[in-house]
Amino acid sequence: MLRSAEIIAVGSELLTPHRTDTDSLFLTSRLNDAGIVVRRKVVVGDSREDLADAVASALSRADLVITTGGLGPTDDDLTREAVAGVLGLELDEDPSIVASIAARFARRGSVMPEINRRQALVPRGATVLANPAGTAPGLLIEAGDRMVVLFPGPPRELSAMFDAHFAPRLAALAGSRRLQRRVIKIIGRAESEVDAVASPIYTPFASGPLPVETTILASAGQIELHLSAAGDDDAAVAARLEAGVAALAEALAPFVFSTDDRSLEAVVGGLLAARGWRVALAESCTGGRLAGRLTDVPGSSAWVVGGVVAYANEVKIAELGVPAATIDAMGAVSEPVARAMAEGVRDRLGANVGIGITGIAGPDGGTVEKPVGTVVIAVAATETLVRTFRFSGDRELVRRHSTSTALDMLRRLLLDLPPR
């Protein structure tokens, strides 16, 4: 039975400052689902010696060793050879793989280059995992009570192959103990504030017959509490997690926006749809990022009318009806301008609710009175709510905080929660 895994990502590009291994996140998620813990992850370059050493070392510790990458057709692609070498297996060319690669090239009107034959080499006794999305097949090799599985590196190929050809085997091999996860997403509170409230609640859940592990993650103004538990009885694990989620969500309301893994924009979209409302956006410093987030959600045409990116003041005046005198008197970054933007876009575009954002994202444009990070957000429905914030961080972070805060103001309005 497989209980622990190690993942080896292969490729010299993963040892540069430009690329990080992300395949292992997908793999970890799928392995955890099957109750398998990932104990170590390794990245090695396209060196047969390093690769062989990493595989041999992983096999000495873990039940399951998974490699990603190095299955291409070039001289740099050494995973097949290195793994076969460690396990003392011969490599044979599989004519059916050659045929399927050649057919793939033929469908695109070209002829298979000779080098692609390397992708048809199979360690003797290995099981071939077909690649629905590319030329390189995967390989599964059983070595005693251990298993080595070779996946291609491209995420699309890896995930399609894993789910189609490996997941069914894994379910059988991994036994009945499965891990479940729940995520609570929070906005408007710092990590330490969340932990101060949450810690007395999740700590008791960490012991007992079905211990729940809780992790706090923070990124760009959003806090996530990850709860996980493992056991043989799926219903009991689910109930235990649900009890933890319910207790935490109650203690942390109204800052909790999601307990079902939905993004903030998806939650807000669902609330708009439920009320039959459509929103219009008037953005200055966020330059379309708020509209972009809301329209990331499939089906968003039901609740997004559209928006105006009013980057220049003349657009604020001509397209949104912001009085030029207000801009002159108060400045473009001011509560009256944000209010006029939100009300203007709501009325001009015929929406139920309008959002206006104006601010100084930086790095330039700050003043003593209105430093970089000063952002004014207005939400105009039947009444108009206007708030001024001072966000910290670089341009990207200020823009991200601005769109998240605007979405949260709209969320609270739609849920009749006290405003921020």
Added chain:
Amino acid sequence: MLRSAEIIAVGSELLTPHRTDTDSLFLTSRLNDAGIVVRRKVVVGDSREDLADAVASALSRADLVITTGGLGPTDDDLTREAVAGVLGLELDEDPSIVASIAARFARRGSVMPEINRRQALVPRGATVLANPAGTAPGLLIEAGDRMVVLFPGPPRELSAMFDAHFAPRLAALAGSRRLQRRVIKIIGRAESEVDAVASPIYTPFASGPLPVETTILASAGQIELHLSAAGDDDAAVAARLEAGVAALAEALAPFVFSTDDRSLEAVVGGLLAARGWRVALAESCTGGRLAGRLTDVPGSSAWVVGGVVAYANEVKIAELGVPAATIDAMGAVSEPVARAMAEGVRDRLGANVGIGITGIAGPDGGTVEKPVGTVVIAVAATETLVRTFRFSGDRELVRRHSTSTALDMLRRLLLDLPPR
């Protein structure tokens, strides 16, 4: 002299599906600058045994072993103990570290908890690296001709400590051989097409007295060629890389948009600024993502007037002047509508050039005639160019391809290159 390094990231959260090690990217960049190659990266959990095994194994291969994380005050933080154990060193409490941690707490008006004394434990003979941004100091331990350096995990603490206290030592230890890098960025060609053109050019550069290593990376419709070379003579290395970049850029023109690491939106912004032009955006399926990318660039108010997110057809009609009859006759995703959007936003917002994007990003809304991925892009300056594309991938990828292609059409117009 230090030539090769291995990086060990410590922390059980890095073995979940939610977190990836990014500290190693910063470290790799700094180490490469000093001519040190990273040969392997490892992630281990908060287990003393796994950590000790990883450190011992790395020391058997690399001159320099760097750990990140596991220097906090709790029982989970085991890096100090594990490394001292591997090297057979006693741990002593350093009173000056205790004092500085206590002072840090005092400045915030609180008293140092007893557990923070763990952060003052120093392996005998180690050099302490002060932490400008947190409580945990770093540790540098020389072991014969090898070196182990322990850094805290939080990126802000790591980078501040590295640059203030480790970089100066590294420059002395790493010798005079330094690595330089150049990146060529390409749009509008597939990875295999780029490689077919580039390979005969970069292959000869891979040999000789100053070999240049070339890697191709692809992501979301953009291809990058990374060239790197190392040597004692900075000027000679720079000249060798420049020769490679020049030869590749000539062969791959007009698809090369950057050889100085600038993003596509920054390049287009620079071209707009150089011509004294301002652009306006009319976006349907991309929902503000194009405006968002252009305004990501600091200073973009000089070349972006603004835009209209015309998600609903009534916004296309009322705000952009698209004739309702055209939408009825041709459909919202059609060349006449894209043209009317681009020309409408240019004229309404008083810009020199307008871009219109209308398409079907999916997952729903596709038809046999216009499947998901069908996107029409118009660029209206003195004349209007309209093109219909069929992008593959999910909603996010179709939207990304759409904004990149629109930026590339504008880039070519501004450079008087043949249109796509």
